[in-house]
Amino acid sequence: MSTTTRSDSLQARLLRLLRDEGPRSRAELADRLAVPRPRLLTELNRLLQVGRIREAGPAASRGGRRSTLVELDPDLRFAAIDLGATSIDVEITNGRLETVAARSEPFDIRSGPIPVLTRVNEMLAKCATEGSHQRLAAIGIGVPGPVSYREGMPVSPPIMPGWDRFPVRDALAQEHGCPVVVDNDVNIMAVGERYGGVARSVDDFLFVKIGTGIGCGIFLNGEVYRGNDGCAGDIGHIQVDAHGPVCACGNVGCLEAAFGGAALARDALAAARSGASAALAERLQLNGTLTARDVGAAAAAGDVTCIQLIRDGGRRVGSVLAGLVSFINPSMIVIGGGLAELGHILLAEIRSVVYRRSLPLATGNLPVVLSELGSRAGVVGAAVLASELAYGQPS
Amino acid sequence: MSTTTRSDSLQARLLRLLRDEGPRSRAELADRLAVPRPRLLTELNRLLQVGRIREAGPAASRGGRRSTLVELDPDLRFAAIDLGATSIDVEITNGRLETVAARSEPFDIRSGPIPVLTRVNEMLAKCATEGSHQRLAAIGIGVPGPVSYREGMPVSPPIMPGWDRFPVRDALAQEHGCPVVVDNDVNIMAVGERYGGVARSVDDFLFVKIGTGIGCGIFLNGEVYRGNDGCAGDIGHIQVDAHGPVCACGNVGCLEAAFGGAALARDALAAARSGASAALAERLQLNGTLTARDVGAAAAAGDVTCIQLIRDGGRRVGSVLAGLVSFINPSMIVIGGGLAELGHILLAEIRSVVYRRSLPLATGNLPVVLSELGSRAGVVGAAVLASELAYGQPS
Numbered sequence: 001m002s003t004t005t006r007s008d009s010l011q012a013r014l015l016r017l018l019r020d021e022g023p024r025s026r027a028e029l030a031d032r033l034a035v036p037r038p039r040l041l042t043e044l045n046r047l048l049q050v051g052r053i054r055e056a057g058p059a060a061s062r063g064g065r066r067s068t069l070v071e072l073d074p075d076l077r078f079a080a081i082d083l084g085a086t087s088i089d090v091e092i093t094n095g096r097l098e099t100v101a102a103r104s105e106p107f108d109i110r111s112g113p114i115p116v117l118t119r120v121n122e123m124l125a126k127c128a129t130e131g132s133h134q135r136l137a138a139i140g141i142g143v144p145g146p147v148s149y150r151e152g153m154p155v156s157p158p159i160m161p162g163w164d165r166f167p168v169r170d171a172l173a174q175e176h177g178c179p180v181v182v183d184n185d186v187n188i189m190a191v192g193e194r195y196g197g198v199a200r201s202v203d204d205f206l207f208v209k210i211g212t213g214i215g216c217g218i219f220l221n222g223e224v225y226r227g228n229d230g231c232a233g234d235i236g237h238i239q240v241d242a243h244g245p246v247c248a249c250g251n252v253g254c255l256e257a258a259f260g261g262a263a264l265a266r267d268a269l270a271a272a273r274s275g276a277s278a279a280l281a282e283r284l285q286l287n288g289t290l291t292a293r294d295v296g297a298a299a300a301a302g303d304v305t306c307i308q309l310i311r312d313g314g315r316r317v318g319s320v321l322a323g324l325v326s327f328i329n330p331s332m333i334v335i336g337g338g339l340a341e342l343g344h345i346l347l348a349e350i351r352s353v354v355y356r357r358s359l360p361l362a363t364g365n366l367p368v369v370l371s372e373l374g375s376r377a378g379v380v381g382a383a384v385l386a387s388e389l390a391y392g393q394p395s
Numbered sequence: 396m397s398t399t400t401r402s403d404s405l406q407a408r409l410l411r412l413l414r415d416e417g418p419r420s421r422a423e424l425a426d427r428l429a430v431p432r433p434r435l436l437t438e439l440n441r442l443l444q445v446g447r448i449r450e451a452g453p454a455a456s457r458g459g460r461r462s463t464l465v466e467l468d469p470d471l472r473f474a475a476i477d478l479g480a481t482s483i484d485v486e487i488t489n490g491r492l493e494t495v496a497a498r499s500e501p502f503d504i505r506s507g508p509i510p511v512l513t514r515v516n517e518m519l520a521k522c523a524t525e526g527s528h529q530r531l532a533a534i535g536i537g538v539p540g541p542v543s544y545r546e547g548m549p550v551s552p553p554i555m556p557g558w559d560r561f562p563v564r565d566a567l568a569q570e571h572g573c574p575v576v577v578d579n580d581v582n583i584m585a586v587g588e589r590y591g592g593v594a595r596s597v598d599d600f601l602f603v604k605i606g607t608g609i610g611c612g613i614f615l616n617g618e619v620y621r622g623n624d625g626c627a628g629d630i631g632h633i634q635v636d637a638h639g640p641v642c643a644c645g646n647v648g649c650l651e652a653a654f655g656g657a658a659l660a661r662d663a664l665a666a667a668r669s670g671a672s673a674a675l676a677e678r679l680q681l682n683g684t685l686t687a688r689d690v691g692a693a694a695a696a697g698d699v700t701c702i703q704l705i706r707d708g709g710r711r712v713g714s715v716l717a718g719l720v721s722f723i724n725p726s727m728i729v730i731g732g733g734l735a736e737l738g739h740i741l742l743a744e745i746r747s748v749v750y751r752r753s754l755p756l757a758t759g760n761l762p763v764v765l766s767e768l769g770s771r772a773g774v775v776g777a778a779v780l781a782s783e784l785a786y787g788q789p790s
Contacts, residue, residue, distance in 0.1 A: 146756055156755070156756050204623055220615060220620065225615065225723070227599070227723060227725070227757070228599055228724050228757075229724055229756050229760075230724070231754055231756045232722065232723050232724040234722070234724075234757070235722055237721055237754055238717070238721055238722070239714065239717070239718070239752060251751075251752060322633070322634070323630075323633040323634070323715070324718075324722055326626075326630060326632055327627065327628065327629070327633070327719055327722070327723075328613075328622060328722075328723070329621075329622025329624055329627040329628075329629075330622070330623060356646075358632075359626055359629050359632055361541055361550065361551050361624050361626045362624055362626050364624065365623075365624075366623075
């Protein structure tokens with residue numbers, strides 16, 4: 001079942017408004033939320049008493065008696081954690097989701113939950129010193145695999161050995177004494193992009209992450225759609241070529257086996273060794289290894305083989321997306337993840353296939369665009385989920 | 396945007412309960428709807444006054460004062476219309492959606508809206524004589540193409556020349572003086588199957604119609620998901636073979652060009668003429684033409700070529716569904732439409748591909764089953780939509 005942390009209580013709507021628009025007068029808040037003044041004042045008093053909000057000086061006059069601004073407690077802190085296959089990103093934000101402190105480190109998710117979460121806690125502790133806060137109001141965390149959202153734990157995650165059903169939510173909640181929300185890494189990127197990126201206020205869109213692997217976050221009717229087992233959006237294993245390479249999952253010709261960071265590094269190595277690309281051969285000799293970034297750099301410098309590799313990949317991604325566009329008829333497609341840095345060559349090819357292959361009615365007004373938040377999409381989304389969780393809990 | 400006719404007012408919930416469970420005492424209704432007795436009685440009195448419901452004799456005693464049953468007005472009538480590519484099915488139901496009169500006729504949708512709707516009205520008039528009713532409370536109609544649900548009209552429907560933006564809803568509403576709801580034919584089949592078929596009370600499922608063409612109805616969170624332009628579920632034009640036959644849509648290798656009633660008739664003709672299938676050659680000589688039904692009959696009698704044609708088709712459908720299962724992670728897949736009559740050979744092949752190709756987590760508990768309502772799924776769904784519309788309108 002699809003689930004959500006989003007509460008529609010007056011308190012939640014009030015805190016969200018202060019988060020998104022900053023200090024507001026009582027009069028403005030009553031107008032914006034369309035609630036009777038006395039009801040709003042009761043709620044505001046309750047929030048003042050528990051320290052969630054505070055008075056913030058006089059508002060600009062609207063005539064009549066001067067009103068006082070209220071704002072979120074400036075000491076409110078959320079932690080946002082984005083676990084990638086090979087990286088940990090953490091940010092501490094204030095109640096308005098502005099970054100107070102941030103840290104990023106390479107770390108192998110395959111080290112297992114105890115070493116990874118221990119490192120996460122150390123990074124949070126360092127951030128706490130910088131951000132000089134005492135405690136967190138809530139934590140949002142994204143992990144690179146399917147998640148049981150209800151239980152707050154990964155479920156059969158293919159690239160996270162040792163993490164299956166590890167109680168990530170409960171472990172972090174116990175350590176930090178605050179509520180925690182756990183979601184898939186692609187879902188949090190989609191949430192981030194909708195909150196502060198190119199999909200701002202779009203209710204039905206697909207966020208396609210092309211990184212080491214490929215996944216999709218699905219927004220329907222303004223909510224993340226997670227599917228019956230929490231694994232909706234796992235498009236990396238859709239078959240694109242019945243005679244393609246064998247995938248890590250055991251099947252043949254999966255999208256991820258044809259394109260993505262891992263596949264592109266493999267193809268780059270082959271192109272360097274076969275002599276198809278002099279630029280790649282040079283880079284290989286220089287660095288002893290090749291990544292998707294090398295392909296991007298060589299393509300930008302005009303290497304024909306690299307341009308072709310990116311085009312082939314874009315065509316594969318486009319063919320899968322064309323089918324999904326006919327199926328779910330979204331309002332927008334956002335392309336994110338590390339390989340989005342390949343930029344316009346990739347995007348042009350994806351667009352070309354999607355517009356040519358999907359139902360014309362479904363692509364008439366369909367923007368296919370790059371992520372605005374880039375590598376920050378995950379932490380922004382994790383912070384949004386943390387704030388929704390905290391603001392939705394009655395105080 | 397996804398939209399719905401479903402209202403959650405007390406009145407709508409009350410009428411729905413009487414529709415689905417029959418006569419009930421006031422006490423039972425108050426219990427089931429969990430509303431205070433006085434509020435329920437007020438609502439019941441209003442419905443009695445306008446003639447929506449009536450008293451229906453004494454209820455079985457629960458001790459204390461004997462309660463009186465209430466039931467839906469027995470003269471309440473809905474019209475359900477299912478327009479296919481080559482057929483018109485209409486049914487008149489009572490308030491409990493039980494069939495009072497029904498008519499089916501072959502009719503070419505390409506005749507255009509005026510001839511088709513004129514014929515529909517004639518069929519409804521004949522049904523009215525049989526069902527001896529004066530007027531309709533609401534009409535539900537499904538059409539074989541994309542629909543703007545909000546505007547109640549087809550939009551750029553590929554196989555319905557002359558119907559683009561024809562105001563189906565308003566034309567029928569004016570003719571019959573009652574509210575009308577227009578939806579895509581596959582969506583109404585999905586609604587029917589959820590109301591009275593194998594997907595009863597399943598909230599997230601796909602209804603795959605394999606008829607002349609192929610389409611998909613999508614239920615998410617208990618509602619039909621229609622997509623941004625109302626064309627979600629158009630899976631017939633997803634590419635399954637880059638070197639496949641040219642499709643009527645102009646693209647190459649669409650699912651519908653590879654399988655479905657039209658493609659199967661084409662392949663059957665080729666098999667009869669090439670001598671690959673003696674059984675088909677015999678039937679062609681006998682009837683002068685071949686349809687999917689001939690392939691089914693010959694396959695049932697053991698014709699190897701026909702069995703292979705069905706298997707090939709099942710594999711194509713399965714490969715598309717495998718991708719959609721990884722993408723949307725549904726709780727159930729229902730296979731319906733005329734070609735579902737091909738039965739277990741088709742179903743076995745679809746299952747085999749879906750279970751082999753989709754993410755294991757997504758198929759762990761995923762039933763892939765045949766429609767229970769068969770050719771009636773459409774009219775049942777149209778009647779459900781009509782009743783939701785009528786019961787949701789305050790009286």
